[in-house]
Amino acid sequence: MTITGIAALGAGLAAIGAGIGIGKIGGSAMEAMARQPEMHGKIQSSALILAAFVEAVALFGVVAAIILK
Amino acid sequence: MELIKPGFGLVFWTLITFSILLFILRKFAWKPILGAVEEREDGIKNALASAEKARKEMENLHADNERILKEARTERETMLKEARDIKAKMIADAKDEAQAQASKMIEQAQAAIESEKKSAMAELKNHVAGLSLDIAEKVVRQELSNKDKQLELVESMLGEAKLN
Amino acid sequence: MTLNTFKSVLFSALFLAISFAGYATEDSDNKDDKEFDANEMIMHHVKDAYGMHIITFNEGKEDEHHISIPLPVILWTENGLTTFMSSEFHHDYSGQVVVEKNGGRFVNVHEKIYQLNDGESVVSYDAEHHPVNAKMPLDFSITRNVFMMWVSFTILLLIFLTAARHYKKSENNIPKGIASFVEPLVVFVRDEIGKPMIGEHKYKKYMPYLLTVFFFIWINNIFGLIPFFNGANLSGNIAFTLTLAFVTFIITTFSGNKNYWKHIFWMPGVPVPMKIFLMPIEIIGMFTKPISLMIRLFANITAGHIIILALYSLIFIFKTEFMGFVSVPFALFIGIIEIIVTAIQAYIFTVLSALYFGMATEEAHH
Numbered sequence: 001m002t003i004t005g006i007a008a009l010g011a012g013l014a015a016i017g018a019g020i021g022i023g024k025i026g027g028s029a030m031e032a033m034a035r036q037p038e039m040h041g042k043i044q045s046s047a048l049i050l051a052a053f054v055e056a057v058a059l060f061g062v063v064a065a066i067i068l069k
Numbered sequence: 070m071e072l073i074k075p076g077f078g079l080v081f082w083t084l085i086t087f088s089i090l091l092f093i094l095r096k097f098a099w100k101p102i103l104g105a106v107e108e109r110e111d112g113i114k115n116a117l118a119s120a121e122k123a124r125k126e127m128e129n130l131h132a133d134n135e136r137i138l139k140e141a142r143t144e145r146e147t148m149l150k151e152a153r154d155i156k157a158k159m160i161a162d163a164k165d166e167a168q169a170q171a172s173k174m175i176e177q178a179q180a181a182i183e184s185e186k187k188s189a190m191a192e193l194k195n196h197v198a199g200l201s202l203d204i205a206e207k208v209v210r211q212e213l214s215n216k217d218k219q220l221e222l223v224e225s226m227l228g229e230a231k232l233n
Numbered sequence: 234m235t236l237n238t239f240k241s242v243l244f245s246a247l248f249l250a251i252s253f254a255g256y257a258t259e260d261s262d263n264k265d266d267k268e269f270d271a272n273e274m275i276m277h278h279v280k281d282a283y284g285m286h287i288i289t290f291n292e293g294k295e296d297e298h299h300i301s302i303p304l305p306v307i308l309w310t311e312n313g314l315t316t317f318m319s320s321e322f323h324h325d326y327s328g329q330v331v332v333e334k335n336g337g338r339f340v341n342v343h344e345k346i347y348q349l350n351d352g353e354s355v356v357s358y359d360a361e362h363h364p365v366n367a368k369m370p371l372d373f374s375i376t377r378n379v380f381m382m383w384v385s386f387t388i389l390l391l392i393f394l395t396a397a398r399h400y401k402k403s404e405n406n407i408p409k410g411i412a413s414f415v416e417p418l419v420v421f422v423r424d425e426i427g428k429p430m431i432g433e434h435k436y437k438k439y440m441p442y443l444l445t446v447f448f449f450i451w452i453n454n455i456f457g458l459i460p461f462f463n464g465a466n467l468s469g470n471i472a473f474t475l476t477l478a479f480v481t482f483i484i485t486t487f488s489g490n491k492n493y494w495k496h497i498f499w500m501p502g503v504p505v506p507m508k509i510f511l512m513p514i515e516i517i518g519m520f521t522k523p524i525s526l527m528i529r530l531f532a533n534i535t536a537g538h539i540i541i542l543a544l545y546s547l548i549f550i551f552k553t554e555f556m557g558f559v560s561v562p563f564a565l566f567i568g569i570i571e572i573i574v575t576a577i578q579a580y581i582f583t584v585l586s587a588l589y590f591g592m593a594t595e596e597a598h599h
Contacts, residue, residue, distance in 0.1 A: 048580070087449065
């Protein structure tokens with residue numbers, strides 16, 4: 001396996017992790033919104049921010065893959 | 070690799086453009102826009118506050134009115150009560166007086182009746198005495214026209230006297 | 234009314250996309266000799282370029298000609314400032330056309346300008362296709378990204394200065410026209426980003442930066458999606474995001490109060506060994522925050538462009554226009570998602586900047 005292949009694999013793994021993370025955030029946010037519809041706006045913005053934090057990790061993976069390419 | 074290598078020229082131009090944009094917008098756009106928005110919000114807040122104040126004042130006024138009305142009502146009540154009392158008293162007084170008057174009149178009438186009765190009695194007595202005398206005279210005259218009977222009477226009279 | 238407008242826009246976009254796809258397929262028939270390289274095409278679109286290229290006719294043929302807006306190339310060499318128009322390269326970015334100016338010879342290798350070493354007239358490459366006999370001068374060129382940045386700069390100024398004038402004119406501050414469009418957005422940034430993230434008392438100082446950065450990123454994200462501008466991928470360029478993240482970092486660092494620095498160097502409320510352990514982490518964290526800001530915006534926007542272009546590339550890879558029935562709806566779908574992403578990424582960048590400012594100015598509350 002070439003270094004590019006390994007890098008791509010790493011990026012994919014990072015994406016899986018981020019996918020799980022964002023999925024959990026989204027699921028919990030939906031649940032919270034269903035429970036408390038009056039907090040809709042606040043939950044949505046915090047979910048977005050948290051998703052951004054999780055996503056950053058995956059993006060670091062992607063960037064690492066680009067660097068190694 | 071090349072994708073994540075920042076080009077110096079673009080960094081330079083971005084910095085300059087962004088700084089100018091920030092400067093201009095800050096001075097000529099954000100300040101007036103935010104200022105206007107804030108001013109309007111303050112205006113709304115003030116208007117709401119004054120409306121609230123007016124409402125409170127209105128409420129106070131209302132409460133005052135209510136109080137005055139209540140006072141007036143109680144006053145009326147007391148006045149009515151007083152009037153009623155006075156009326157009752159007046160009626161009672163009148164009744165008493167009338168009663169007194171009536172009883173006095175009755176008394177007078179009784180007294181008059183009594184005296185009338187007395188005088189009538191006296192008159193009757195006199196009349197009866199006269200009548201009795203007349204009757205007695207007539208009886209005696211009739212009796213005494215008979216000699217025996219005169220004697221008998223004297224005797225019974227004497228018998229009575231003896232007893233005494 | 235809005236729904237109908239939306240529908241008609243959607244249909245025209247679909248129609249345009251399909252007709253473009255058809256046109257492009259015809260194009261590919263003409264250059265059967267040249268193998269289509271999706272990677273190269275995508276990278277060429279995603280990266281910066283000298284000159285705004287709009288369309289190429291008869292590609293790969295004798296009478297090939299391009300329609301493009303030439304932009305100035307500004308270089309700082311050892312001979313001083315050197316400027317020429319990008320049209321002098323004649324749309325070549327393979328390093329074959331050599332431009333001689335101000336005593337230097339310049340070539341354009343994959344949209345990077347190299348200055349040939351003295352005495353050389355042809356650029357030669359090493360195994361990894363890096364020029365070996367040339368060096369890169371300091372490049373201040375007005376590239377298509379810089380050009381688009383200035384276009385968005387002008388549009389932002391037009392929008393917001395007009396809006397601001399409305400407020401000056403109206404007596405009771407009632408927004409009209411463009412101001413009524415701008416005001417909800419400005420109020421959104423203030424009430425949903427500034428106030429909750431920084432705090433009721435200190436947010437005012439940071440509002441100009443937050444508003445500017447929000448609208449600057451947003452408008453450049455949107456311009457990146459408009460095909461006419463050749464998808465000038467400004468907000469997906471790391472230099473752009475680096476600069477904005479750097480400004481956020483500078484503001485955060487300079488507005489850091491005693492409490493902020495204490496949290497970095499001597500975390501309160503934990504035992505001493507933990508303090509020592511946390512210090513390097515916190516110091517690294519100081520830098521990873523802006524770096525993640527930079528990477529996030531860059532990667533999100535670039536990824537969107539790459540996906541859309543890759544979907545269109547499928548048509549050329551499979552060499553059949555029927556692939557358009559697959560890739561066009563998918564590209565349209567991604568395009569619509571990207572429209573949402575333009576706003577979300579601008580929002581995220583602004584929110585996180587505000588969050589960092591809020592952390593820097595937070596007072597100790599224990």
